[in-house]
Amino acid sequence: MSILIDGDTRLCVSGITGREGTFHAMNNLRYGTQVISGVTPGKGGQDVEGVPVFNTFHDAVAETGANAAMIFVPARFAADSILEAADAGIGLIVAISEGIPAHDELRIVTQLDRTPNVRLIGPNCPGVLAPGKANVGIIPHAFFSEGNVGVVSRSGTLTYQIGKELAQRDLGNSTIVGIGGDPVPGSSFIDILALFEADPQTEVIVMSGEIGGDAEERAAEFASKHVTKPVVGYIAGFTAPEGKTMGHAGAIVSGTSGTAQAKADALEQNGVRVGRTPTEVAEIAVSVLAQ
Amino acid sequence: MDLLEYQGKQLLAARDIPVPPGRPASTVEEAVEAAGTIGYPCIVKAQVQIGGRGKLGGIKVAADEEELRTHAQAILGMDIRGLTVHEVLIEAASEIGAEYYTSIVFDRSAKAPLILLSTKGGMDIEQVAEDDPGAIASLHVDPMLGFQEFHGRRLAFEAGIDADLVRPVSVMLAKLYGAFVSEDAMLVEINPLIVTPERELRALDAKVTLDDSALYRHPDSAAFRNLSAEDPQEAMAKERGLTYVKLDGDIGILGNGAGLVMSTLDLVAQAGGAPANFLDAGGGSKADAIVAAVEVILSDQKVRAVLFNIFGGITRCDEVAKGLIEAFERVQPEVPFVVRLDGTNDVEGRRLLAEADLLNLFVEETMLGAAERVVELAAATPSLEAR
Numbered sequence: 001m002s003i004l005i006d007g008d009t010r011l012c013v014s015g016i017t018g019r020e021g022t023f024h025a026m027n028n029l030r031y032g033t034q035v036i037s038g039v040t041p042g043k044g045g046q047d048v049e050g051v052p053v054f055n056t057f058h059d060a061v062a063e064t065g066a067n068a069a070m071i072f073v074p075a076r077f078a079a080d081s082i083l084e085a086a087d088a089g090i091g092l093i094v095a096i097s098e099g100i101p102a103h104d105e106l107r108i109v110t111q112l113d114r115t116p117n118v119r120l121i122g123p124n125c126p127g128v129l130a131p132g133k134a135n136v137g138i139i140p141h142a143f144f145s146e147g148n149v150g151v152v153s154r155s156g157t158l159t160y161q162i163g164k165e166l167a168q169r170d171l172g173n174s175t176i177v178g179i180g181g182d183p184v185p186g187s188s189f190i191d192i193l194a195l196f197e198a199d200p201q202t203e204v205i206v207m208s209g210e211i212g213g214d215a216e217e218r219a220a221e222f223a224s225k226h227v228t229k230p231v232v233g234y235i236a237g238f239t240a241p242e243g244k245t246m247g248h249a250g251a252i253v254s255g256t257s258g259t260a261q262a263k264a265d266a267l268e269q270n271g272v273r274v275g276r277t278p279t280e281v282a283e284i285a286v287s288v289l290a291q
Numbered sequence: 292m293d294l295l296e297y298q299g300k301q302l303l304a305a306r307d308i309p310v311p312p313g314r315p316a317s318t319v320e321e322a323v324e325a326a327g328t329i330g331y332p333c334i335v336k337a338q339v340q341i342g343g344r345g346k347l348g349g350i351k352v353a354a355d356e357e358e359l360r361t362h363a364q365a366i367l368g369m370d371i372r373g374l375t376v377h378e379v380l381i382e383a384a385s386e387i388g389a390e391y392y393t394s395i396v397f398d399r400s401a402k403a404p405l406i407l408l409s410t411k412g413g414m415d416i417e418q419v420a421e422d423d424p425g426a427i428a429s430l431h432v433d434p435m436l437g438f439q440e441f442h443g444r445r446l447a448f449e450a451g452i453d454a455d456l457v458r459p460v461s462v463m464l465a466k467l468y469g470a471f472v473s474e475d476a477m478l479v480e481i482n483p484l485i486v487t488p489e490r491e492l493r494a495l496d497a498k499v500t501l502d503d504s505a506l507y508r509h510p511d512s513a514a515f516r517n518l519s520a521e522d523p524q525e526a527m528a529k530e531r532g533l534t535y536v537k538l539d540g541d542i543g544i545l546g547n548g549a550g551l552v553m554s555t556l557d558l559v560a561q562a563g564g565a566p567a568n569f570l571d572a573g574g575g576s577k578a579d580a581i582v583a584a585v586e587v588i589l590s591d592q593k594v595r596a597v598l599f600n601i602f603g604g605i606t607r608c609d610e611v612a613k614g615l616i617e618a619f620e621r622v623q624p625e626v627p628f629v630v631r632l633d634g635t636n637d638v639e640g641r642r643l644l645a646e647a648d649l650l651n652l653f654v655e656e657t658m659l660g661a662a663e664r665v666v667e668l669a670a671a672t673p674s675l676e677a678r
Contacts, residue, residue, distance in 0.1 A: 076507065101505035102397060103475050106434045109402060114435075126604075140604040140635060155550020157602045160634060161658065164602075181549060183399040210550055214400050236553035239560045240569075244536045247549025247571040249504055250399070255417075260557075277558055279659055 002130030002175040003150070003195040003202075004092060004121070005033075005068065009134050012037040012057065012066035012090070014081045015073035016048050024072065024096075024138050025051065031141055033134040037064040039081075057081075057088035068092040070127070070136050075099035078123060082108050086118045094136050095122035095186070102249070105184045112186060120186025124249065125178040126156035139176055147172020149285055150196035152189055153208035154181050154215075154248070158236060158278065162208060165282035171289070174201040181248025183212070189219035197227045204230045204288050206281060207272070209263055211237035212251045216263040224270035230288045233267040233274040234281045235260045292501045295338040297380040298515045299479070299497030306470040308463060308481075310494045313382035322363035323356060325381035331355055335362040338378040339371050339519045340498070342415065347371050352384060377518040385493060390483035391452070391460075392416055392427075395467060397477040397502075403431040404471060406442070406464065408450040412483035426450075438468035459492055474512065475505030524568065524591050531583040533570060540565025542669050543588035543597035543626075545581075547572050547606045555600045558658060564666035567594050572606075581614025585622055592676035596669035598661055599630040601640075608632040608640030616647045625675065627651045627668040631661035 011028065015021035016038025026049060029035040037052050037060040044055035054060040057069065069085040071078050071093065078097035085093045093112075100108075100123050112120050121128060127137010132146040138156070143163045149171050153159040156178055163176060177192050179185045189207055196202045205227070209216040216235065223231045237246060237253075238260040245252045253259050264274045273288070275281030294302070300310040314325035315338065326333050337349030344350060349371050353359035359381075369376045390413035398405040409427045411419045419426055428449035432438055443461025452460050463484075471479050480498040487493060506513040528535030534549070538556075542564045546552035549571050556566040568591065572584055588597055601611050611632065618624075630652060632640040644654055653668070655661035 075504065099504045101475055101508075102399075102477065102502045103434075103472060103505065106397075106402060110434050113402075138605060143634070153550070155548060155553075157546075157548030157604060157606075158550030158554050160604050161551060161554070161602050164633065183397070184402055208550070210553055218400075234554075236550050236557060239538070239556040239566055240553060241536070241538065244569075245503070246536060246553055246569055247534050249502075251549060251553070276561065277659060278554065279657075 001199050001201045002133050003199050004128050004175060004177065005130050005134045005136050007133050009034060009068045009136065010064070010066050011035045011068045011070060011136055012039060012060045012064065013070045013072060014039045014057070014085065015071065016040060016051065017043050017046070017053060018072065021072040022048055025070070028135050031135040033136060037066055057084045057090065061088045061090065066090060068136060069094065071095040071097055071123070073097060079104040079108050082120065083111065086112055086115055091117055091119065093118065093120045094127050095120060096125065096127060096137055098124040100124070100182065102183050105182060109184050109186055121177065122180040122186060124182045125180030126159065127178055129176045131173050137178065139178065143167060144176060145172040148174060148201060148203040150174045150199065150202040150205045151176045151208070152192040152196070152205070153178055154210050155208060155236065158208060161278045162206060162234065162281055165278050166285060169282050169286045171282070171285060174199060181250050183250040189215050190222045193219060193223060193227055193231070197229060202229065204232065204285055206232045206234070206285060208234045210235060210248070210251050211240050211246065211253050211260050212258045214258065217266040220266040220270040220272055223272055231272045232281055232284045232288065233264070233272045234278065235263045235274065292503055292506065293340050293517065293520070294499040294501065294515055295340065295378065295517055296336065296497055297338060299499035300494065302470060302474055302499060302512070303494055303497055306466050308466050308470070308494055309492060310497070311383045311385050313380050315378050315380050316363070317367070317378045319360055319363045319367065322379055322381050323359060326353065326356065326359050329381060329383050332384045333359065334382045334384055335359065335366055336380040336382060337366045337369060337371060337376040338380055339374045339376055341372050341374060344371055349376065374519045385485060385495060386488050387485045388488045388490070389486040391486065392482045393464065393467065393484050394478065394480035394482070395471045398431065401431050403434055404468070405429060405431050406446060406468070408446040408460070408464070410451055416482060432468065438465050440465070455490060456486065456492070463492055475502045475509060476500060477502050524587055527590060528570070528587045531587065533584055533587060534573065535587060536569040537591070538566050538568055540567045541593045541595045541674055542665055543567045543591065543594040544600070545570045545572055545584050545588060545597070546600040547602065551600065551602055555598065555658065555662070558662035559598065559666060562662045562666040564669055567591055577610055578614035578617050581611060582618040582621060585618040585624070589622060589624055593674050594626060595672045595674045596626050596665050597624070597628045598665040599628065600658055600661060601632050601634070603632070603634030603637060607636045608634060609636040609643060612640035612643040616643065616649065619649050619652070624651065626672055627653065629653045629655055629661050629665040629668065631655045631658060
């Protein structure tokens with residue numbers, strides 16, 4: 001079993017007619033994901049390499065039975081598209097778009113938190129990959145194989161790096177989840193840790209965090225109380241100066257809060273072993289699984 | 292984006308929040324002219340985002356033109372904790388009856404705006420929070436509900452605001468919340484919020500941080516400049532659309548993806564080096580972007596060596612290699628480069644680099660190996676400024 005997505009995922013892609021949207025939707029389709037429809041307002045009735053395009057999510061759900069959405073539209077249209085997907089009854093929304101204003105994000109996440117049976121992954125994330133089953137997003141599947149390590153991360157390329165280090169040690173993945181680098185992500189580390197805990201395929205969880213906010217500290221506390229599976233941590237940004245946004249909108253040390261050291265300490269105090277490098281993370285995962 | 296005091300006050304004034312009459316000036320003559328319209332006595336305030344600038348000589352009262360000239364002359368160009376003062380705010384002097392504090396922060400952890408109000412204004416609020424936490428009233432506002440009048444009353448009563456000011460303070464908080472949301476602010480802080488002898492409220496200082504992701508819908512705010520905080524490399528990078536943060540070390544760094552670049556900086560530091568910058572070349576880095584990035588990195592004269600750490604997902608390593616070869620042709624760097632290419636088309640990328648046989652370019656297989664190599668090379672190379 002994987003978490004969030006699998007062979008039954010029926011994906012509708014918002015922004016499928018754009019250059020990037022087409023490219024990644026087709027990549028996901030070739031991987032074996034059921035990419036069954038797309039949404040681009042005004043282009044309803046067209047198709048993208050055989051995938052039908054609708055004007056609204058409501059039409060796409062009614063006509064094709066979509067149960068998951070991938071949001072690939074530019075940031076200024078993304079918030080609206082996410083809300084539309086939720087309003088149409090879609091249960092899983094994966095938002096790749098980067099640069100959604102923080103206040104818009106706050107309203108979307110608050111609204112979705114109050115809507116039953118809907119989960120948002122992202123925004124500003126690489127998506128979700130369940131090796132051997134389905135790929136929703138832009139994670140290059142070549143670096144990952146099926147296995148028992150669940151990965152959850154705030155970053156994209158760093159996750160690929162960790163995935164490759166695991167693969168070099170013959171470890172595969174149950175699911176790789178990018179929760180995104182924004183200040184108010186739709187799903188937190190805690191949400192994903194809980195899913196991995198309940199997933200029989202997952203035997204060890206790798207959690208890759210970075211500076212900014214206190215999501216890692218909260219996840220550390222949650223892990224010590226509610227996660228029985230071993231968790232291996234990594235934190236990026238020890239050298240980040242105070243008050244500077246390091247690429248991701250959410251990666252900023254404010255005053256004395258949100259530092260990498262505080263996060264690593266919180267994880268270790270709660271029984272999570274923290275690797276100092278991506279290589280060490282993979283080595284710890286190997287040793288934990290051997291025990 | 293952090294605004295200067297006078298820029299923040301302009302935003303507040305546009306929302307009908309009272310601020311003292313004032314005008315910015317970047318020369319002594321402009322300051323004299325501003326004071327002429329405002330009248331004496333007036334205050335000359337250094338426009339830098341540093342707390343405690345008053346104690347460091349950045350705020351002076353001028354009784355007449357002669358004093359104004361002296362103070363403006365002294366403050367313009369002054370260095371306050373590493374920031375150069377490019378502008379002063381000439382502001383009417385206010386009579387102070389009481390000093391309050393208020394702020395609204397974007398509390399990402401609680402997923403809601405947090406409003407703070409205190410009658411202990413005019414000092415460092417973090418100190419107040421430590422010494423006398425009961426003196427600060429606070430509450431979160433449901434972002435879907437927005438600010439309601441009861442929020443204002445609760446805060447005002449809880450903070451112990453004088454009875455006659457409960458209503459005016461509530462009304463002002465409503466306006467401040469309106470500014471916070473509609474200007475896409477991450478922080479608005481008024482410290483002190485003064486009460487004049489006539490019992491009127493006035494924002495004597497303003498600290499405003501805006502969300503960079505929302506600047507597209509606030510063209511007026513996007514045009515605000517803060518010369519004191521602008522670094523030449525950062526300005527150059529911004530012009531070229533690169534995500535760059537200047538640091539104070541001597542090893543230039545480029546990677547793709549914010550997390551991977553942060554991790555690269557950490558590995559260089561662990562190997563005993565000091566990163567000169569953070570540069571995220573982003574997804575799908577094409578040759579032109581690589582050339583632009585190399586130029587920005589090398590414009591920092593402290594740089595002794597450069598590390599390229601690429602993990603190709605969408606980014607193709609052969610594209611990066613082509614960009615790097617082109618950059619070497621155009622820029623002819625005099626410091627060594629260590630390059631690590633992994634992921635999509637990495638074999639082709641390394642083949643291109645080997646074929647080009649660039650002087651002073653070293654290829655490493657792993658991230659760790661690359662970090663160690665660049666630290667060694669930096670130690671053996673003089674910086675550009677030292678030549």
